[in-house]
Amino acid sequence: MSENSLRVLGTASHVARLLGDDGVVHSLYGPEGSPVYHFLTRYDEADAEAMLGVAQGRKGTLLELACGSGRLTFPFLENGFDAVGLDMSPHMLALFDERLAEEKEDGNDYSGRVSTVQGDMTSFRLDRTFDFITLGANAVSYLDEKQRASLFASVREHLAEDGRFLMTLIEFPGIEERDQPFETQAVVATGADADIPMLLTLLDFVDPDESLRSSNFLAQRVEDGRITDAKIFTALSHILPAARLRAEIEAAGLRVLAQHEVVSEFQIQASFAINPEIYLLEVTV
Template structure:
């Protein structure tokens, strides 16, 4: 069920066609999590950018909103010890499954990584970390008071010479635009995938409300036939980089650099405004 999930743009019309709220599900819920995992597992752009900042250093990592470990595993490969924190038990289940996959492939991270089901906006782990990461534009899902609490929690958990690394997506010049815009794309899993699906991305941006509605119309396929159709959705804020830098500084952290990140998976390239991905690097 939708549990009050808000869907904008073409996806809202499709939802009505499919029967309304019963067709809408969270992208991070029990059925949406595998879809998100499939779509993001091999997008390594922000992980590569973060590891470039960390080059030559080893230590400890805390990945906030870790999901299935898209950032954690590259850091583990480089010799870091890691903790992954996420509030979705379904995403943490995928994290555990990936740990087993890695073990079968000869990479046993037992004893070097753990996961915690928790809220990234307010956590207390009684330790500090050399690197704290927040990827995949996850900051955009938070309200201003939640962001302030997150940055405060980060400050309290960052080591004296540690780094907080956060990626965000910015739509340059969006404040000057009055009309909404949308991009659409089709992605298909392999026929031999665990969950064979035909996915249609319906990604809608409202520059007046400064909201982004990312929706995946998922047709589940079995033996060549569509057996189920659902919409998996996530609603986020459109946040320019400059105010976020100010919020980070207000929490007692120093923004050292803003790096541009180039991704091979930029489906967003067909937006009316081409988005940019930035990595903000902050310290105490």
């Protein structure tokens, strides 16, 4: 969806025009958006807990696709895995390195057991296989059908015999029966002593007709108690039914072993017209 990555829908589009459009809208995974995404997701452990539950104490090697700042990688490292994190964004990988340094200061030196690769999750070649490959945070929804087919083909090439590909997705049950868009709004504030004190307003818009979700964060920077800057960090994704993804995975020569429900206490439930459900697909060759 790269050509539409900065397309903003719903209330956020009106806010962007109000703020003047030019220079207001940025990618959630770019140089300025990455710290916001890291702040919002670092302590959401639902994906990792579900995936480690499937691992059931096994040790081995992990490849985290779209690893960001390592939200899934670090729990696997803590459980004895060796890991590789792959992400297209150099800004997210820089945050990964910062977190590695923080862990080392806290007495957890993972430097000999983990490495990062800047690359595209839809087409990568690492010349090795992994016991576990993970893709969290509904990242598959940012890909179109052709990109998803390429992703699943690359996963198949890199998954060890009896290995597991673990992928989370968000589904909106009954969305096909709706013909009107719906939106949720929520406010999250950083602490006053945060590195970047901000008031963050989530403007999350879902369009059933286009099967698109526009996730936007209005970030208002605060200095000395006053708002000094405002930007919108955005990400546009597809609404993908689990059944469709399972069919695409099977078509790529992989097998779906199970579909697990994931319960996240961190998930914002504010006022969605349809409560989203999170699933973990457990896949093997």
